[in-house]
Amino acid sequence: QVQLVESGGGLVQAGGSLRLSCAASGSTFGGYSMGWFRQTPGKEREFVAKVWWSSGNTLYADSVKGRFTISRDNAKNTLFLQMTSLRPEDTAVYFCAASIISGTNAKNYDYWGQGTQVTVSL
Numbered sequence: 001q002v003q004l005v006e007s008g009g010g011l012v013q014a015g016g017s018l019r020l021s022c023a024a025s026g027s028t029f030g031g032y033s034m035g036w037f038r039q040t041p042g043k044e045r046e047f048v049a050k051v052w053w054s055s056g057n058t059l060y061a062d063s064v065k066g067r068f069t070i071s072r073d074n075a076k077n078t079l080f081l082q083m084t085s086l087r088p089e090d091t092a093v094y095f096c097a098a099s100i101i102s103g104t105n106a107k108n109y110d111y112w113g114q115g116t117q118v119t120v121s122l
Contacts, residue, residue: 002026002111004096009116016086016120022079022096022113029053029077033099036070036081037106038092038118045095047104049081059104064090086120094118 008020020036035050049060049070058070069082079096094116097109 002098004098004111004113006094006096006113006116009094009118011119011121012086014087014120014122017082017084018086018118020081020083020094020096020116020118022081024077024079024096024098029098031100033102034072034079035097035099035104035109036079037095037097037109038090039095039115040092045106046092047106048094050104051079052102061104083118086118088120088122090118091120092118 003025005023006020012018030053032053033050034053036048037045038048039045047061048064049068051058051070051072053072067085071080096113098111099109101108
């Protein structure tokens with residue numbers, strides 16, 4: 001069964017950087033889309049970025065364009081989210097997810113990690 005394990009969250013000051021990792025196992029991911037989502041208390045889970053595993057093509061939410069970069073290491077079955085120029089509004093629990101179909105709706109993603117907390121302070 002597919003398993004996803006996030007790591008790399010923590011506390012940073014506004015303007016700083018953080019790199020999240022997601023270790024994936026249980027399948028070959030050539031036919032998948034892999035994405036990052038985030039959620040804060042009282043809000044819906046929000047799309048952040050996705051990558052088509054086989055091609056490496058990417059898609060970003062407008063709120064993170066130019067600041068975040070999603071990538072993957074095929075040999076290590078690992079997904080990354082490099083976050084720069086962090087803002088307090090980026091504070092959230094970040095989740096790694098996998099889907100066999102294209103899209104940015106969290107409901108279309110079948111597999112999820114446990115989440116990792118990112119906190120951005122002033």
